[in-house]
Amino acid sequence: MTGPAEPVTRRYAWLVFALSFGLLLSDYMSRQVLNAVFPLLKAEWALSDAQLGSLSGVVALMVGVLAFPLSLLADRWGRVRSLVVAAVVWSLATLGCAVSASYGQMFLGRFMVGVGEAAYGSVGIAVVLSVFPARLRATLSGTFIAGGAFGSVLGVSAGGVLAQHVGWRWTFAAMGLFGLALAAVYGIVVTDRKTASTDAGTGGAPDTERPLRTLLPRLFSPVSVLCAYVGSGLQMFLAMALLAWMPSFLDRSYGLAPAEAGLAAGAFALITGVGMVGGGMVCDRLGRRNAQLKWTVALVCSAGSLILLTAGFHLPPGAPQLVLVGLGTLLSNATAGPAAAMVVSLTPAAVAATAMATLTLANSLLGLAPGPAVTGILADHLGLPAALRIIPLVSLVAGSAFALGRRHHDKGLVPLPGRALRESELPT
Incomplete structure (x- = not known):
C-alpha cells in the first residue's frame, strides 16, 4: 500500500x-x-x-x-x-x-x-x-x-x-x-x-487489495485484448525484421559499404520511432469521441505497411523503392501506441504493469524473436529481396486481429470499481 x-x-x-x-x-x-x-x-x-x-x-x-x-x-x-x-x-x-x-x-x-x-x-x-x-x-x-x-x-x-x-x-x-x-x-x-x-x-486508485486470482484472468479472457496482443506482436515481427536486415539489404542491393549501410539503416530505425509516435497521436486524436476508431487506426497502419512494403520491395533498386520502403517502415510499428492503449483500457488498473508485460511478452514471442530469424531462413532459401517481399504478409493476419478486436471492443471494457461505466467514462 x-x-x-x-x-x-x-x-x-x-x-x-x-x-x-x-x-x-x-x-x-x-x-x-x-x-x-x-x-x-x-x-x-x-x-x-x-x-x-x-x-x-x-x-x-x-x-x-x-x-x-x-x-x-x-x-x-x-x-x-x-x-x-x-x-x-x-x-x-x-x-x-x-x-x-x-x-x-x-x-x-x-x-x-x-x-x-x-x-x-x-x-x-x-x-x-x-x-x-x-x-x-x-x-x-x-x-x-x-x-x-x-x-x-x-x-x-x-x-x-x-x-x-x-x-x-x-x-x-x-x-x-x-x-x-x-x-x-x-x-x-x-x-x-x-x-x-x-x-x-480508471476513475480511481488501482484496487491492489483484490486477490490476484480475480485480476489475472482479465489479462487474457476478453477476445479484444487477445487481438491487441496478436496484432501488436505480428506488426512487431515486421518492424524488427526490417531493422535487422536493412543494413544487409542496402549492402547487397545498393552496394553500400558497411559503415554507410549502418548509417542508412539507423535512419530507417528513426523512421520507425517517428511512426510509433505519430501513430499514437493520430489514434488519440481520432479516438476521443469513438474509442473503436483506435482499432481502425491500427488496422489502417497494418494495411498501409502491407501495401507500401510489398510494392516497394517489388521495385528495382532506386529512389522510388527507398521512398515506398521508408513509408512502409513508418507504418510498420505505428500500431504500438494504439495496441498499448487498448490493452490498458481492457485490463484492470491494479495489474497495469503486468498487462504491459504481457503485451511485451507477445511482442517478443511473435515479433522480436522470430522476425529477424524467420526472415533469415527465407533469405537462405529464396534470397534476401524475395524474403523481404514475403514478410509484409504478416500484416494480413495482424490487420485481421485488429478488425476482430474492434468488433468485440465494447464487450471487453473494464468497468470502474463498484459500478458500471457511463458513456462519458468510456476509455478514449
Missing part, C-alpha cells in the same frame, strides 16, 4: 514522463552499447562471434524470462520503487562490465543488465499512463515504446564515438554513471503516492 493519493499537476505529469523516458533511453543505451564495441572486445579477448552474440543475447533472454513476474511484483510492491531498483541494478551491472577482465565476468555483467532491464518497459509505461488522462494513452504509449528505438540508436552511435576516443571500458562506465544519476533524480522526484491513482481513465 502506498497511502492516500496526492494530486498531480500537469507539470508534474510531464516531469514524470521526461524522467521515465530518460531512464528508458538509459535502458536501451546500456543494452545496445555492446554492439558498438564488438570489434574491440573481439580483438582484446580473442572472442568468437558466438561468444559476442551470447553477450547480447543473454540480456534479451533475461528480459523475456523475467518481464512478467517482475512486473507482477511491481504492481503489488510499488511501481516507482521497483523502477528505481531496476535502474540501479542495470547501471551498476554496466559499470561492472567496464571493469570486466574476461569473457566470463562480462557475461555475468550482461546477465545482471538483463535482470535490471527486464520489467522496466512494462512498469515504466504503467507509471506514465497513471498520471495522464486516458485521452493521451496511445500517444504516450507510442512515444514511450519508440524510446527503445531512439535509445538503441543513441547507444550504438554514442558508444562508437566514445569507444574510439576513450576506449571501451570508459564507454560502459559512461552509460552506467548516466543511469545511476537518472535513477537518483527519479527516486527523489517521483513517488508511488503521487503516481498510484490518478489515471482519468
Whole structure:
C-alpha cells in the first residue's frame, strides 16, 4: 500500500514522463552499447562471434524470462520503487562490465543488465499512463515504446564515438554513471503516492487489495485484448525484421559499404520511432469521441505497411523503392501506441504493469524473436529481396486481429470499481 493519493499537476505529469523516458533511453543505451564495441572486445579477448552474440543475447533472454513476474511484483510492491531498483541494478551491472577482465565476468555483467532491464518497459509505461488522462494513452504509449528505438540508436552511435576516443571500458562506465544519476533524480522526484491513482481513465486508485486470482484472468479472457496482443506482436515481427536486415539489404542491393549501410539503416530505425509516435497521436486524436476508431487506426497502419512494403520491395533498386520502403517502415510499428492503449483500457488498473508485460511478452514471442530469424531462413532459401517481399504478409493476419478486436471492443471494457461505466467514462 502506498497511502492516500496526492494530486498531480500537469507539470508534474510531464516531469514524470521526461524522467521515465530518460531512464528508458538509459535502458536501451546500456543494452545496445555492446554492439558498438564488438570489434574491440573481439580483438582484446580473442572472442568468437558466438561468444559476442551470447553477450547480447543473454540480456534479451533475461528480459523475456523475467518481464512478467517482475512486473507482477511491481504492481503489488510499488511501481516507482521497483523502477528505481531496476535502474540501479542495470547501471551498476554496466559499470561492472567496464571493469570486466574476461569473457566470463562480462557475461555475468550482461546477465545482471538483463535482470535490471527486464520489467522496466512494462512498469515504466504503467507509471506514465497513471498520471495522464486516458485521452493521451496511445500517444504516450507510442512515444514511450519508440524510446527503445531512439535509445538503441543513441547507444550504438554514442558508444562508437566514445569507444574510439576513450576506449571501451570508459564507454560502459559512461552509460552506467548516466543511469545511476537518472535513477537518483527519479527516486527523489517521483513517488508511488503521487503516481498510484490518478489515471482519468480508471476513475480511481488501482484496487491492489483484490486477490490476484480475480485480476489475472482479465489479462487474457476478453477476445479484444487477445487481438491487441496478436496484432501488436505480428506488426512487431515486421518492424524488427526490417531493422535487422536493412543494413544487409542496402549492402547487397545498393552496394553500400558497411559503415554507410549502418548509417542508412539507423535512419530507417528513426523512421520507425517517428511512426510509433505519430501513430499514437493520430489514434488519440481520432479516438476521443469513438474509442473503436483506435482499432481502425491500427488496422489502417497494418494495411498501409502491407501495401507500401510489398510494392516497394517489388521495385528495382532506386529512389522510388527507398521512398515506398521508408513509408512502409513508418507504418510498420505505428500500431504500438494504439495496441498499448487498448490493452490498458481492457485490463484492470491494479495489474497495469503486468498487462504491459504481457503485451511485451507477445511482442517478443511473435515479433522480436522470430522476425529477424524467420526472415533469415527465407533469405537462405529464396534470397534476401524475395524474403523481404514475403514478410509484409504478416500484416494480413495482424490487420485481421485488429478488425476482430474492434468488433468485440465494447464487450471487453473494464468497468470502474463498484459500478458500471457511463458513456462519458468510456476509455478514449
